[in-house]
Amino acid sequence: MKEVVSSSAVFFSYALLAIFAQNAVFTRALGVSRMVQLVGDDRTSSALFGMMLCITQVLVAPVAFIAGGFIAPLDNRAQLRPLVYIASIAVVCLAEHLVLWLRSLPRRAQLLRIVPLAALNSGVLGTVLVERTQSFTLMQSLGFGLGSGVGYLLAVLLVTEAQHRLRSKAIPSAFRGLPITLVYIGVLALAIYGFTGHSVIL
Secondary structure, eight states, X not given: OHHHHHHHHHHHHHHHIIIXXXXXXXXXXXXXXXXXXXXXXTTSOHHHHHHHHHHHHHHHHHHHHHHHHHHTTSTTHHHHHHHHHHHHHHHHXXXXXXXXXXXXXXXHHHHHHHHHHHHSSHHHHHHHHHHHHTTOOHHHHHHHHHHHHHHHHHHHHHHHHHHHHTTOTTSXXXXXXXXXXXXXXXXXXXXXXXXXXXXXXX
């Protein structure tokens, strides 16, 4: 019982750390280009995209953890890491596609379109690389993966909400659209950086 409580505490503490203090978008700039495209894309639901990203992050964490164990004794593990983790993401993406093809789910067509966009995202690969280079345990990796996905969704929702306000005519025409969105993301990143301080925790 004590081990379960301890593992749960580790899982949730790393999830909270990834959501706020080490947000993938605001502190590491992972997946910003896809997020900016997502905000202006009316065909893709931000909530569904964030959900699929969370699921992908959580499923990739144990696969990458196991795969990382195989290459750990090798001398050229640093060179193999990105390839092995990309292969892990591809395996998870194919498994998600297979499940969606076999199950009759509402919005299945939209989910099938979102899965590759969510999996082939620098936020997923970057999170896995952070987990493995920091030698996280499996529970820490799962928590950090979930937190990174939720943090990404939070960032998408914040930027989506701001889009309505950033269309104001008070903004000079040269800054409207992508420039003011990037300025807004930068200001949010500075605010989060101010809360977490100058030292990187992980």
